[in-house]
Amino acid sequence: MISITCPGCRKTYRIPDNELPKDKPVDLLCPACNTVLTIRPGSGTSPSGTPARPLFGPELIEKIVRTSKALPPMPRIIARANEVLSSENAGFREISQVLETDQAIATRVLRIANSAYYGLSVPVTSVQQASALLGFQTLLELITVVSSSRMMGKRLDGYNIEARSMWKHSLSVAVGARALSDTYYPELVNDAFMAGLIHDSGMLLLDSYIVKNQKTFNTLVAQGKTLQDAETEIFGFDHASLGSMYLKNWKLPANLIHAISYHHRPSDSDDDPLACILHISDIMANSAGGPEANLVTDQAALAGIGMEPGDMAPMTEEVEAVVEGIIESMET
Ligand SMILES: [Fe+2]
Ligand SMILES: [Fe+2]
Structure with a gap:
């Protein structure tokens, strides 16, 4: 099956391979706007005879949010x-x-x-x-x-993360965010838990695109780049922005979407306490063996909720124990 997006009207068509000649290019007219779409054998799509330009930034976000089946409603x-x-x-x-x-x-x-x-x-x-x-x-x-x-x-092939490890990470950030808000922002307890569970949902949406850029992605991460910096370099946005754009369809509270969007850069979130909580919980979960590489703690997030850096390690241990307990009860 070949997928082609018309450069004129942005409509996407899917055409079975067996309906196309195998050895020569074919020109089709977009039924919606009459733009000529040239499809070359074996090379996917090539509108109007020019090589298809890979989508980048907002255009790619829009396409993923519109077409991805990686997350349910x-x-x-x-x-x-x-x-x-x-x-x-x-x-x-x-x-x-x-x-x-x-x-x-x-x-x-x-x-x-x-x-x-x-x-x-x-x-x-x-x-x-x-x-x-x-x-x-x-x-x-x-x-x-x-x-x-x-x-x-879910197993993420591009990021090379096992399904269990992805789920454990999501649950750890939820339990950690709940524990942090219990102590520092009790009014955020329920939003913190939900936000923690789905904070990395953008990774699910982006995984198949990482696979297509696997070599570049692996090289950037091996150079010490964070996942989000590697993603931004390749796609023009990171999994946090993508996830929050997708989750708008879920009609979640605006503060929750905002916090997910800034969970890797809470300093840019207008001092949003939920973004700070998610960030710290994410750091704690990854320090206990989570899947996101090369993360750096944003000290402003600690100051933002009034937490001492020394309090992170004991809380991480508590969260780990709780998460193991929940996972065990779900698996037995
Ligand atoms: Fe993340
Ligand atoms: Fe995370």
């Missing part, structure tokens, strides 16, 4: 649970009805609710019991964890 159960939780009359029945629509999720939610992280003294066996003991917000957190594990737990 916002999982329905998260959207529904958010709706129920934001309605004033939400009760046990409403929230358990949401979960009853997906028994597999309900079972996994209960399994994590019983993990050491949530510290329940008695094991819970029903969603109603869990919501009574843990509260609605925590239940939403559990639903989010369960429904995003499959989405974030």
